[in-house]
Amino acid sequence: MTETLKPIAENYQEQYTRHSPAQEAFRRLLRHRSAQAGMVMLGILVFIAIFAEWIAPYDPIALIKTVKRREPPCVHLLGCPKDKEQHIFGIDGNSRDLFSRVIFGSRLSLQVGLATISFAIIVGGFIGAISGFLGGWVDNIIMRIMDVLMAFPSLLLAIAIVAVLGIGLINALLAIGIVSIPRFARLIRSTVLSVKELEYVQASRALGASPLQILFNRVLPNAISPLIVQGTLGIATAILDAAALSFLGLGAEKPRPEWGLMLGEERNSVFNAPHLVFFPGIAIMFTVLSFNLLGDGLRDVLDPRLRGSTRG
Amino acid sequence: MVQFVTRRLLLLLPVVIGILLVTFTIVRLIPGDPCVVMLGEKATREKCDEFMARYGMDKPIPVQFVRYLSNLAQGDFGNSLRFGRPVVDLIAERLPMTIELTIGAMLFSTFFGILLGIISALKRNTIIDTATMILANIGISMPVFWLGLMLAYVFALLLKDTPFFIPPSARFSAGMTLTSLAKYWGLENVSGLQKFILDFMSNSVIINVVFTGNWKILKDAAWHLILPSVAVGTIPLAIIARMTRSSLLEVLGLEYIRTARAKGLIERLVIAKHAMRNAMIPIVTIIGIETGALLSGAVLTETVFTLPGVGTALKDAILGRDYPVVQGFTLVIALIFVFVNLIVDISYAYLDPRIRLE
Numbered sequence: 001m002t003e004t005l006k007p008i009a010e011n012y013q014e015q016y017t018r019h020s021p022a023q024e025a026f027r028r029l030l031r032h033r034s035a036q037a038g039m040v041m042l043g044i045l046v047f048i049a050i051f052a053e054w055i056a057p058y059d060p061i062a063l064i065k066t067v068k069r070r071e072p073p074c075v076h077l078l079g080c081p082k083d084k085e086q087h088i089f090g091i092d093g094n095s096r097d098l099f100s101r102v103i104f105g106s107r108l109s110l111q112v113g114l115a116t117i118s119f120a121i122i123v124g125g126f127i128g129a130i131s132g133f134l135g136g137w138v139d140n141i142i143m144r145i146m147d148v149l150m151a152f153p154s155l156l157l158a159i160a161i162v163a164v165l166g167i168g169l170i171n172a173l174l175a176i177g178i179v180s181i182p183r184f185a186r187l188i189r190s191t192v193l194s195v196k197e198l199e200y201v202q203a204s205r206a207l208g209a210s211p212l213q214i215l216f217n218r219v220l221p222n223a224i225s226p227l228i229v230q231g232t233l234g235i236a237t238a239i240l241d242a243a244a245l246s247f248l249g250l251g252a253e254k255p256r257p258e259w260g261l262m263l264g265e266e267r268n269s270v271f272n273a274p275h276l277v278f279f280p281g282i283a284i285m286f287t288v289l290s291f292n293l294l295g296d297g298l299r300d301v302l303d304p305r306l307r308g309s310t311r312g
Numbered sequence: 313m314v315q316f317v318t319r320r321l322l323l324l325l326p327v328v329i330g331i332l333l334v335t336f337t338i339v340r341l342i343p344g345d346p347c348v349v350m351l352g353e354k355a356t357r358e359k360c361d362e363f364m365a366r367y368g369m370d371k372p373i374p375v376q377f378v379r380y381l382s383n384l385a386q387g388d389f390g391n392s393l394r395f396g397r398p399v400v401d402l403i404a405e406r407l408p409m410t411i412e413l414t415i416g417a418m419l420f421s422t423f424f425g426i427l428l429g430i431i432s433a434l435k436r437n438t439i440i441d442t443a444t445m446i447l448a449n450i451g452i453s454m455p456v457f458w459l460g461l462m463l464a465y466v467f468a469l470l471l472k473d474t475p476f477f478i479p480p481s482a483r484f485s486a487g488m489t490l491t492s493l494a495k496y497w498g499l500e501n502v503s504g505l506q507k508f509i510l511d512f513m514s515n516s517v518i519i520n521v522v523f524t525g526n527w528k529i530l531k532d533a534a535w536h537l538i539l540p541s542v543a544v545g546t547i548p549l550a551i552i553a554r555m556t557r558s559s560l561l562e563v564l565g566l567e568y569i570r571t572a573r574a575k576g577l578i579e580r581l582v583i584a585k586h587a588m589r590n591a592m593i594p595i596v597t598i599i600g601i602e603t604g605a606l607l608s609g610a611v612l613t614e615t616v617f618t619l620p621g622v623g624t625a626l627k628d629a630i631l632g633r634d635y636p637v638v639q640g641f642t643l644v645i646a647l648i649f650v651f652v653n654l655i656v657d658i659s660y661a662y663l664d665p666r667i668r669l670e
Binding site for chain 2: 034144145147148151152153154155156159160162163164167236240243244247248249250260263264267270271274277278280281284285288289292293296
């Protein structure tokens with residue numbers, strides 16, 4: 001009997017005790033189908049963004065003298081004459097290579113997503129922590145302010161903030177960051193409230209830990225899963241909103257290779273040069289989709305209770 | 313129920329005050345002389361003094377806020393710098409278009425979203441289900457303005473000489489305009505609230521047509537509204553479809569559904585009468601949340617399809633530094649959003665009696 005039991009026990013050990021919860025979550029993530037798709041797509045994007053200089057055949061900003069404006073794509077494999085220069089996405093309205101611009105756009109887009117959401121997490125997290133720890137009227141006032149911010153459709157509030165700050169990429173990012181604050185503030189606040197009265201937190205307070213230490217050592221570990229999920233999905237929304245602001249002419253300024261701006265500049269040529277609208281849009285969709293898929297996967301893996309609900 | 317609605321209305325008060333504070337603050341945060349901000353660079357000294365006195369700009373901020381509120385209550389949203397007209401007139405002119413677009417998109421997304429969600433849930437784990445959910449994921453990730461442009465390209469250019477041609481821009485075909493109801497009824501001398509209501513009704517196609525009987529323009533407007541509605545409605549459609557699927561799947565696993573089936577009820581009735589009623593609650597929530605997305609989408613889509621709505625007005629106002637218009641339109645949009653959320657909350661209470669008692 002003991003002989004047959006032993007291997008099972010060993011097997012059990014191997015399967016269940018070698019991995020920390022984080023490793024276990026990561027293993028499940030690797031098996032999650034939409035997360036797989038999201039990670040592959042994101043991997044491609046990060047690769048393109050890092051090696052943009054090597055991948056892009058032309059400078060994204062310099063004008064090409066030898067081509068006509070808004071020339072359709074020329075791909076040698078698809079029967080474009082070999083003596084013509086290859087421009088696989090065609091030429092834009094300022095006689096620049098669209099493919100190179102789209103490639104460089106990936107860099108900006110990822111930066112935009114990460115920057116705005118990091119800002120929102122840090123500021124929102126801080127506000128939420130203050131609100132949760134102090135409670136009382138401070139909490140009440142902060143949360144009412146958050147309610148008001150959430151009473152505006154987010155993109156419209158961002159537009160209004162840009163109206164105040166002035167047009168430009170940095171201001172647009174700041175605006176998107178500000179409108180994303182409430183969701184993270186609420187998240188951290190609710191985590192603080194749920195662990196504040198627990199014994200292990202009381203214990204560390206009794207041992208003399210400062211509120212900041214409690215925040216980082218006791219509260220944040222509890223908030224990390226929903227933060228990762230909300231952060232990933234938030235990046236998708238932030239990238240879409242940033243592209244929308246640039247499309248309206250309120251964000252990035254010419255000649256920066258920003259996908260939304262590229263679309264906005266060429267929106268009137270959709271009938272005679274559809275490629276100029278098609279490719280930047282596909283790039284935005286690909287990026288947003290990769291974060292959405294990864295976010296969905298993370299949510300299923302990290303927080304099964306949230307399954308089925310949509311964007312924060 | 314009455315009690316519930318009253319309480320909900322009271323809870324709304326701080327949010328509305330907050331929104332008013334935000335729109336009030338926006339303009340005051342803009343660097344520069346408030347007089348130049350609100351009246352433009354060309355304002356003369358006298359006009360400036362008059363403006364400062366009228367809006368109490370020399371008084372303390374709380375007094376200014378009260379003045380702002382009392383002006384709003386009297387329908388004074390300031391004057392547009394660019395058009396030299398009261399902002400209220402612009403709102404009456406532009407808002408109906410945006411509301412029509414939002415309603416069109418909402419109908420499109422709710423109908424097809426729920427339909428696809430139900431099909432997906434009933435055909436769970438089949439190719440139909442997988443395909444629908446992949447499409448839903450792509451739908452969520454699409455930029456509204458890009459989809460609008462692509463739809464315009466396909467339906468207005470590629471399908472130009474087929475019966476599927478759909479116009480890609482403007483609210484009506486060339487030469488068509490709405491008759492002003494004020495003129496129609498000979499009420500051109502009214503002012504204030506009456507004028508606002510008359511203008512609003514004149515510019516809203518459905519209301520206008522009901523009174524003037526000009527059905528041709530209704531058909532034309534609806535035809536022009538198809539592409540923008542599809543563009544704005546696609547993201548909400550995808551989200552509603554996902555929500556309907558997961559909500560219905562959850563309900564279908566409950567025991568009362570098994571009971572309904574066990575007693576021999578036909579499947580269609582089980583789904584329609586038993587399951588959907590409970591599955592609707594999260595779906596209604598999502599529809600409410602998505603109204604914000606619809607309004608934002610409307611702003612972007614109006615630009616693509618050159619529709620004379622709130623969105624194009626807001627965008628032009630920001631680019632042209634026409635701050636009274638920015639202030640007025642932001643306020644109006646936020647209030648609509650709050651109002652829609654109120655309706656959503658009330659409809660929950662109707663769908664789920666437990667919420668009423670809480």
